[in-house]
Amino acid sequence: MTAKESSIPDLPGSPVGLRERKKIKTRQAIRREAYRLFREHGYDATTVDQIAEAAEISPSTFFRYFPTKEDLVLTDEYDPVLVEILRTAPQGTSLVRVVRTGVLDALREILRVDGEELATRMTLVLNVPALRRRTYEQQMQTWVLITEAFAARTGRSANDMELRVAAASINAAMGEAIMGWARNGCTEDLVELVDQALALLETGLRDGP
Amino acid sequence: MTAKESSIPDLPGSPVGLRERKKIKTRQAIRREAYRLFREHGYDATTVDQIAEAAEISPSTFFRYFPTKEDLVLTDEYDPVLVEILRTAPQGTSLVRVVRTGVLDALREILRVDGEELATRMTLVLNVPALRRRTYEQQMQTWVLITEAFAARTGRSANDMELRVAAASINAAMGEAIMGWARNGCTEDLVELVDQALALLETGLRDGP
DNA sequence: CTTGCTTATGACAGTAGCTCTCAAAATCGA
DNA sequence: TCGATTTTGAGAGCTACTGTCATAAGCAAG
Structure with a gap:
């Protein structure tokens, strides 16, 4: 029709x-x-x-x-994008590498289109405890989807502890990078911040602080 | 308190x-x-x-x-223990290594003394969304203390992005290990689960999933 | 245009978490 | 024992949020 x-x-x-x-x-x-x-x-x-x-x-x-009142700030329409990236990523690549390439591209695009609003929202999230909490919860739900997509493609179980830990860590690292960005007034290059954070995870914290 | x-x-x-x-x-x-x-x-x-x-x-x-009603479950008196571990840890060791040795010892002790209650609480946290959110927020506050203690000892700034990212990742990894433990009925060896999660971070996600 | 269906809306009542005030009771120091 | 301090109960009030129900606005077909 x-x-x-x-x-x-x-x-x-x-x-x-x-x-x-x-x-x-x-x-x-x-x-x-x-x-x-x-x-x-x-x-x-x-x-x-x-x-x-x-x-x-x-x-x-x-x-x-x-x-809820919180959903005013936290409504997030990027989940399908992330899942799609994970599904179309090349085989045999580690999760962190896929994220470091695909997600950063997506982030660049988001910044280009909605950069202003993203800054406003992240600043609110940074400063309102209730929003911070909900954000983490929400991001974790996103990462459940991501791990499922990644698990399906690599033959792993979605309950694989290593995979879950990796996903949670990547999520936390990205979140911390974004919060750091907001803390400094959203002036720095967010893509680079996130990339550095993920690089640290990829090479291992042994070499870091 | x-x-x-x-x-x-x-x-x-x-x-x-x-x-x-x-x-x-x-x-x-x-x-x-x-x-x-x-x-x-x-x-x-x-x-x-x-x-x-x-x-x-x-x-x-x-x-x-x-x-709050949530504080019934989430009141946590382990923070000073963690900070103390960080302050007395040997110089020149990476954050993840210090945690992997010191914190695991503390966790063993906690399990020995309060194991039953810890299991009850973590099961509640696992199953009640509001508690999950608060837990993350609370743990992050703990890690602010930890990063400050660690930063003071290593001469880094507490705002050092690498340090913050490392702390957030370690926190997330440990949290995910604990939630996995609770998800499986608190039957496995929690110390080993947490150790494996931290090992993954230490060697780097490149070698992992 | 009108009829009838679907959907959006507003008014209202109610609940739970949480805060605040104030006076009474319990405890403590001397 | 007396006066000062602390703890408590009672209750009012605020805000987020959930329901219900009748009305009104859009819409599709005759």
Whole structure:
């Protein structure tokens, strides 16, 4: 029933109905007003009711768009990208090497497109404990997917302890690099920071600090 | 937060008054009843009010003993031990090596003394998302102390990115080992699991999965 | 245009975790 | 024993979050 004209599914202004467009607009409005209030008064000091009022919706509507207040900041649409990288990576390569090549490419692209927003979000994550916690949890869920994809390709079990440890370490190293980036005001070259962190893991901590 | 139940400092017959002893008893009672309720009905399904009633205190008193419900499970008195290990470790050793020797010794001791409770707690942490999050955050705070201690001894800056990345990775690797242990019913040799995880980091992920 | 279906919305009530205040009771030092 | 300090219980209140239900907005077909 569909003639696929474009490789990218949904474009703004597509023949999607008015309802869909309104939802997108509402979603954007909520996030925009929320970020503004966060900047002005801080994350904790901003209540959902205030966000709802600023976005001109009812508080209950807020939770139809974002399951929790934290999800305003943490919604992350990069997971499929990562999993895809892992699945199309060449055989016989170590996990850290695959990440160090593929993921860094993806990160470059993300920075190019959403660099500004990424900086805002990571700065919030750095400074709000609750967001830090959720971020780690969320990233670990991503890495479960990644280890499964990698395990399937290499014949290992997804419960392989070595694989899990490697994934968790890589995740932590990348997270620490990103937090360091945010701590220094998002001015340095994030790709290089992450690459250095992964290099340390690849060659082994014996040679490091 | 200092009243350890099963350690060296407090001697019976100490000059502690009745008040102190009562506080310790209350604290133990709260934890005991809470663990029982958690086992019977689950963590989320147990409210603070129920815990307070079971421990025969008022709900407001509960929060005088534990700042949050999560702290019931996560209160951790091993931090000073870790920092001490780092400070007394021989010079010129890599962080991962120091941990692999010193921390494993400490872990052995902990297992010997509190093994039962550690298993209970880690199983809870494994199965309750909120606890997992807090655990990671808490461990990271511990590792801030550790990196500071290590940095002071080696002349590095505590903001040294390599050091931070190493610490975060080691933390993640150990955490993953412990979670794997809990996932398998706390039956395997935890010390060996952690040692294998750290060995992987020490020699480098290039040789691993 | 109108009819009927689906979906989005708002108002409202309720729960749990957590904070704060204040007065009463218990404990302690002298 | 008395006065000072600490612990406690009671209760009000705040915020995140979850439900329910009737209404309203979009939408597809006749």
